[in-house]
Amino acid sequence: MMWLFLLGLVLGILVGGIFYLSSRREITRLDEQRQLLHQEQQIVLEFMHNMVEAIGEGVDRTELLKRVVHAAILSTGALSACVFERSDSGHLRGVVVEGLFPPQKPLPLSTALKITTRTKFIEQVLRSEVLEVGEGLVGEVAQTGQGVLIADASRDPRVVHHEDPSLTVRSMVLVPIRFKEKNLGVLAVANPADGLSFNDTDFSLVDSLAEQAGLSIHNADIMNLQIEKSKLDIELSLASSIQGMLLPKNFPQKPGLQVDARYLPAQKVGGDLYDVFSVGRDKLGVAIADVSGKGIPASLLMAICQSNLRHFAKNCNSPALVLSRLNSVLSEEMRKDMFVTLIYAIVDPLKNEIIIARGGHELPLLGHLDKETNLFRTSTIGSEGIALGMVPSPLFEEVIEDKKIPFQKDDILVLYTDGVTESSNFEGTEYSAERLADRIKKLRNRSASDLNQGILDSVARFSGSSGQIDDITLVCVKHT
Numbered sequence: 001m002m003w004l005f006l007l008g009l010v011l012g013i014l015v016g017g018i019f020y021l022s023s024r025r026e027i028t029r030l031d032e033q034r035q036l037l038h039q040e041q042q043i044v045l046e047f048m049h050n051m052v053e054a055i056g057e058g059v060d061r062t063e064l065l066k067r068v069v070h071a072a073i074l075s076t077g078a079l080s081a082c083v084f085e086r087s088d089s090g091h092l093r094g095v096v097v098e099g100l101f102p103p104q105k106p107l108p109l110s111t112a113l114k115i116t117t118r119t120k121f122i123e124q125v126l127r128s129e130v131l132e133v134g135e136g137l138v139g140e141v142a143q144t145g146q147g148v149l150i151a152d153a154s155r156d157p158r159v160v161h162h163e164d165p166s167l168t169v170r171s172m173v174l175v176p177i178r179f180k181e182k183n184l185g186v187l188a189v190a191n192p193a194d195g196l197s198f199n200d201t202d203f204s205l206v207d208s209l210a211e212q213a214g215l216s217i218h219n220a221d222i223m224n225l226q227i228e229k230s231k232l233d234i235e236l237s238l239a240s241s242i243q244g245m246l247l248p249k250n251f252p253q254k255p256g257l258q259v260d261a262r263y264l265p266a267q268k269v270g271g272d273l274y275d276v277f278s279v280g281r282d283k284l285g286v287a288i289a290d291v292s293g294k295g296i297p298a299s300l301l302m303a304i305c306q307s308n309l310r311h312f313a314k315n316c317n318s319p320a321l322v323l324s325r326l327n328s329v330l331s332e333e334m335r336k337d338m339f340v341t342l343i344y345a346i347v348d349p350l351k352n353e354i355i356i357a358r359g360g361h362e363l364p365l366l367g368h369l370d371k372e373t374n375l376f377r378t379s380t381i382g383s384e385g386i387a388l389g390m391v392p393s394p395l396f397e398e399v400i401e402d403k404k405i406p407f408q409k410d411d412i413l414v415l416y417t418d419g420v421t422e423s424s425n426f427e428g429t430e431y432s433a434e435r436l437a438d439r440i441k442k443l444r445n446r447s448a449s450d451l452n453q454g455i456l457d458s459v460a461r462f463s464g465s466s467g468q469i470d471d472i473t474l475v476c477v478k479h480t
Contacts, residue, residue: 061217061220061221062095062096064213064216064217064220065083065085065095065096065213065217066096066098068083068096068177068187068209068210068213068216069081069082069083069096069097069098069187070098071209072187072189072206072209073098073099073189075205075206075209076173076189076192076198076202076205076206077192077193077194078099078173078189078190078191078192078193078198079099079100079190079191079192079193080097080098080099080100080101080102080189080190080191081097081098081099081101081187081188081189081190082094082096082097082098082101082187082188083095083096083097083177083185083186083187083188084129084131084138084142084185084186084188085184085185086133086142086183086184086185086186090132090133091130091131091132091133092130092131092132092133092135092138092139092142092185092186093129093130093131094129095185099190100166100167101188101190102160102162102167102168102169102190103129103160103162103167104129104131104136104137104138104160105129105131105136105160106160106162107162136158136160137150137158137159137172137174137188138174138186138188140158141174141175141176141186142176142183142185142186145176145178145183146176147173147174147175147176147203147206147207147210148172148173148174148175149172149173149198149199149200149202149203150171150172150173150174150198151171151197151198151199152170152171152197153169153170153171153172154170159172168191169190169191170190170191170192170195170197171190171191171192171196171197171198172188172189172190172191172198173188173189173198173202173203173206174186174187174188175187175188175203175206175207175210176210177210177213177214177217178210178211178214179214179215179217179218182218184214184217184218187206187209187210187213189202189206247261247263247273247274247275248261248274248275248276248277251276252276252277252278252284254278254282254283254284254347254349255349256349256409256479256480257284257347257349257477257478257479257480258447258448258449258476258477258478258480259276259284259286259448259475259476259477259478260447260448260449260451260452260474260475260476261274261276261452261473261474261475261476262452262453262456262472262473262474263471263472263473263474264419264456264468264471264472264473265471266419266468266469266470266471266472271290271291271292271298271302271471272288272289272290272291272417272419272471272472272473273287273288273289273290273291273302273305273306273473274287274288274289274415274473274475275287275306275309275310276475277310277313279313279314279315279316279317279346280315282348282349282350283346283347283348283349284346284347284349284477285310285313285344285345285346285347286344286345286346286347286413286415286475286477287309287342287343287344287345288342288343288361288415288416288417288473288475289302289305289340289341289342289343289361290340290341290342290361290417290418290471290473291305291338291340292337292338292339292340297335297338298338301330301333301334301338301340304329304330304333304334305326305330305340305342305388308325308326308329308330309322309326309342309344312325312326313344317346317355318355318357318402319344319345319346319355319356319357319402320357320385320400320401320402322344322357323342323344323357323359323385323388323396323400324393324396324397324400326342326388327359327388327389327393327396327400328393330388330389331388331389331392331393334389338389339360339387339388339389339390340359340387340388340389341359341360341361341362341387341388342358342359342360342361342387342388343356343357343358343359343361343362343364343415344356344357344359345357345364345413345415347407347413347477348407349407349479352406352407352408352409352479353404353405353406353407354404354405354406354407354413355402355403355404356381356383356402356403356404356405357383357385357400357401357402357403358381358383358384358385358403359385359386359387359388359400360385360386360387360388360390361385361387361417362416362417362418362421362433363380363381363382363433364380364381364413364414364415364416365378365379365380365381365413365414365416365433365436365437365440366378366379366380366381366405366407366411366412366413366414367411367412367413367414367437367440367441367444368406368408368411369408369409369410369411369444371408376441376444377441378437378438378440378441380433381403381405382403383401383402383403384399384400384401385399385400385401386399386400407479408479409479409480410444410478410479410480411478411479412440412444412448412451412476412477412478412479413476413477413478414436414440414455414474414475414476415474415475415476416436416472416473416474416475417470417471417472417473418470419468419469419470419471419472419473420436420455420459420472420473420474421433421435421436422470423459423462423463423466423468423469423470423472424463424466424469425462425463425464425466426464426465426466431458431459431462431463435458435462436455439454439455439458440455442454443455447478448476448477448478449476451476451478452474452476455474456472456474459472
């Protein structure tokens, strides 16, 4: 019986020893997992800190992606890594690479022979590696949004293999760079430096880095948008201030004339301009213009246009000559994609006439009371002319002309920009010059100020919920 007791004791000790060793191994394994998890957390936290610093420094997206690639290499011990960025059109392109990252498409022999240095190879990858979503491993990850761990690339038919030994792929990790539902690209690492294969820990690390990279890229984009918006707000504020200083609030008083001007920009800064100033003692210079473009460039062009207009208008009784000189100056100052349509008129209440020149602007309207029939009619004042800044001075001077018309008591001159006549209603019908002319007829007995207000009210009623889509400028001169 004693030997049975001793046998049981030995067996108990052996079982206990096995259990103890198993428990120790499990504890050791858990400790290793905790250490790996802690190491991964430290790497990710350090990476996040690095990304926050980068965003704070205002680095561009390329520099941000370089830090992503570098962190992936450091954390996994990979020999190379690459970020394939997804463009707006949906293509994937290798934009940042570190190390000798293998192309994801087979290279023609002629191309491979040209790659003689690491630098040229990287340049070749950056310029030529373009993949469709769903194409190859990179395209598959971009399409599915699921990462891929390839421990043994020699056994995976999806891996592209090259004849060049330096491009041999042993192991790879590819993970999507995402923010919420938006796919920003793919982060890929290749070939551990120790010659082994990537494991689940490496995959988890790269996946965590890609997740943080997506968040960082999104935050950087938001910050850049805010910076650009702030710059735009400053620019618009400055442009609005410039415009406010340019547009006159008070007009010279001339016996027998009523003058009123209205300007309603569709946005904070518009591209319209009007001006009213004295020409000599008794005459009045009246101008209206529409400058292409918006923002500071348009505001500066308006300032140049107005200052030179007033300068050339001094003691000059030919609006066409004024516009010709103005065109010469503006052609040198403005960008090729900009131009100005402009009407300049000299109103002479003593001679009861208007001399007008038109540089490609909307045809002005003249309301005239026929004394014999006592009928009030409106008609357009036609004259030849091209927008300023569009053609060389010799051609502009050949086309521009002065038009002299009578301007009697009770006559009304209305200058306007296309924001008035092209205002449309819900059905897409435009207000039109015909409606404007009809409105002038109905309001002919009102003052210049009330007439302009009546036109604006009519345009607003016509447009209704469609709202204002373009700048509206009106200048009314009434002979009293």
